[in-house]
Amino acid sequence: MLNAQGIVTPKGQRLYSRAQEQIRLHRNEEAAGLLEKCIREAPHFTDAYLALGMLYCDTRQFSRAADVFRQASTACPACTQAFALPLARTLCQAQQYEHASSVLDQWAKPAVLHPAMKAEYERIRQNIQFGKYAVNARRTDTLVNMGPRINSQYDEYFPSISHDDSTLVFTRRTNGVDEDFYIAQRDSCGGWFIARDMGSPPNSGMQEGAQMLSADGHYLFFMRCGNRSENGWEAGGCDLYFSFTKDGGWSQPVPFGATINTPAYEGMPSLSSDNKELYFVSDRPGGYGGKDLWMSRFEDGLWQVPVNLGPEVNTPFDETAPFIASDNQTLYFASDGHPGLGGNDVFYSRKKQGKWQRPENMGYPFNSVFDDVSLCLSADGRKGYLASNRNGGLGNMDLYEAKIPEAARPEPYTYVFGIAYDSLDKRRLNYAQIEWRDAETGEKLYHYQSNRGDASYMASVSLNRKYSLHVYRVGYADYNDTVSFTTTHVQPPDTLNFPLLDFNYSPPLHDTLLARFYFLRSNVLLNDSDQVQLKAMIAPYLDQPHTEFFVNGYTDDSGTPAINEELSYARARTVTDLLGSLGVSDDKIHTQGWADANPIAPNDTEEHRQQNRRVELVLRKP
The missing domain is CATH 2.60.40.10 (Immunoglobulins)
Incomplete structure (x- = not known):
């Protein structure tokens, strides 16, 4: 049998097929044995070398993977070109940087490279240069495994720590399939009690992961996967959700709107300490390739259209797991595109004059040749919690604790x-x-x-x-x-x-309530009679100097905090827009949505609730 990848005997093909089935069943040792037999039977079968090398990479045996790719280059000289980059990459991951550099130097690189291969070549070359420097530089503190009360035979990742350092929430993936949130409390000796399932809500039969606790402990932001929307575009795949504290527990998860969630991937949220900036990961159009980091600001009761963090942070490869520090100026994230030690490394970037600076690698052995991801910081910024699949763990991906290098800490x-x-x-x-x-x-x-x-x-x-x-x-x-x-x-x-100080006690300015406009449930528009009333009411004040208008929107208490705030802003903006169309300048209008604050009637009947669904127009003059 002649294959495009070399001469393959029927026996070799059977061995290769059996090996693929063992890989599918996660029987790695059996698969490796079959592939080795296949290579002995068909020494020019490049697919077998590639499968065996990738199997060793997946099981973090990088030196053995490099030996396989080196053997392939020798056994199949015509295919040396195909194995140059895999060999250099695995030598780099095995920390054999000089050998990796030699492979790239000897590679007869084509004059014109495919863009993806060119990006891979540049990444390996940069990793070699960084690796040589990193292993000889001043070392950071080694990570400490958080032990069997937190880690298990399964994957643990995406830790988030409470402000008082007493509560740890993380994602656990059981049986390689189901992702849920787990929570652990500190014991009296400073250790951890055994982590337990957080229960429902926020957990469900779907995949919940990559959670983040807000600084005040009242919100839980996370990613839920497997979503589908009726119209096919408001949600899809992985999307962002949040829950808030309610009656001693957590509310049912609420999805972000279509401004944030799209049919593309959205996940791994991180909220700034003032709850006004949301950082997350997406592969939506407009990025720089792979998964990118994006940010949306909360303004006027709405999450604004997200913006990409730009080419200083994002690369043609994947940037994931953002964590914005409490100084709101230092961003930590994982990347396999910036120069590192192999796999995913943790990086940090600082914002100066509104722009993110070139990221810095957290260093060796904080980072390793394995995947090091999802860093979060303690409240004081001195200690970090992250996930890694480095050797010595209890499962494939474990949680670790480490001191943050002084140079990488947030601003005081x-x-x-x-x-x-x-x-x-x-x-x-x-x-x-x-x-x-x-x-x-x-x-x-x-x-x-x-x-x-x-x-x-x-x-x-x-x-x-x-x-x-x-x-x-x-x-x-x-x-x-x-x-x-x-x-x-x-x-x-x-x-x-x-x-x-209440205005009724000693108001420093003269404020006059001109009108109240009431709204039906979920409605944000003024009816025709209200518009006529508003025009007539403000006409006497349009030419008066030093007057200001305060437009305050309200809801009843039936919605969630986020929905109420958005709805109250929308109602207020309706009145603001009409004032603007009548000639009132923007600097004389102050618009605010107050959600369900300041009810003028108890929210116990629909009639009373309608009284609270209102916009109040207040005139202020000296």
């Missing part, structure tokens, strides 16, 4: 915790908006919100910087202050509460 920052409350009756006030600006330049740096439950907030802010604070909430006078922090406090964080 501190955590600030507090509540917004009524300064007179001490009631806690949710949905208070908290803006942090640079006191010298006025640049807007952070935007937090007191949460729906206990009206608390958790902020992460850089040290040694002077901030001007502006806190505002419907029905209350604005709160302004100037603060700075010079020392890191994580456990416990710095405390900064905001007492807000």
Whole structure:
């Protein structure tokens, strides 16, 4: 039998077919034995060499894989070209960098390379150069396996740690198929209790993975795979979801909208500490090849169209598992496209003047020739948790703990915790908006919100910087202050509460409620009579100087926090757009969605709920 890959006897073909069946059944030793027999029977059968070499790579036996590819080049001189790159790559993964470099030097590289082969050649060449440097450079601390209470015979990856370092949530893949979330608590000695299934919700019969806890512990962002949508384009494959704390547990998962989720792959979310920037992985059109890192900002109650992080971060290969540090300026991620030690390495990039800088490798032996992925940091930025399939684990992919090299740590920052409350009756006030600006330049740096439950907030802010604070909430006078922090406090964080003064007590400005407009359930448009009323109502004020209009949108309490916030913004924007069309300039209109804050009636009947589904138009003049 003559095959395009060499002369193959019927016996050789039978051995190769049996080996492929054993590989499918994950019987690697049996498959390797059959492929070795096949090669002895048909020494020019290049497919057999390739299958055996890849089998050894998959089982992390890189030196044996290199021996197979070297043997193939010798046994089949006409096929030497086909094995040059696999041989150089496996020699690199076996940390035989000089030999790998020699293979590339001796390779009769064609004058014109296919773009994919050219990218692979450049990647191997860069990995050789980096590997020579990395193994001789000052070493970082070695990773420590987290042990049998966390790791198992199955795959564990995507760790996320709570702010107080007491709770670990991670993804476990059992039987090579089912992905679910597991949770572990620290014991009194600083170790870990045995991890347990988080249960439903958020787990389900589908594949949940790559989760991330928000800094305040109220949200869980994650990836769910196997999704399909009725219209065929709003969701597909892997998409992003979130759950929020509810009644002592987690809510049913809620998918992100079509702005984030597409028929392409979306997964591995990471949320900034101010809950305003969402980093994730996608292979949607507009990237640089493979899987790329993308970011979407939350503005005006909506997640905006995602933007690609650009060619400094993304490569023609895969960038995955982003983690944005609490300084909001340092991004960690995994990549097999930037110069590394082989497989996936962990990198970090810093944002300067709004642009991400060229990534840096975390170094050896923090990274290895194996796959090192899904790094997350402790609250103080000094310790990391990540997954690796390096030798010595309990399963294929295990969780490890390591010190973060000093050069790779986030910029110095501190955590600030507090509540917004009524300064007179001490009631806690949710949905208070908290803006942090640079006191010298006025640049807007952070935007937090007191949460729906206990009206608390958790902020992460850089040290040694002077901030001007502006806190505002419907029905209350604005709160302004100037603060700075010079020392890191994580456990416990710095405390900064905001007492807000009710307008009815001592309003600093004259505010007049001009009108309320009510909406049917889920509706965001004004009816014709409301539009006529609005035009007539503001006509006397259009030519008056120093007047401002505050447009405040509200919902009832029947929706989720995210849906209510989006809906209240949409209603407010309807009135804002009409004001603009009547000639009111943008700088005189202040638009805010307040979700279900400040109900004017109890949410106990449909009639009362409709009173709360409203937009209030307030006139402010000196």
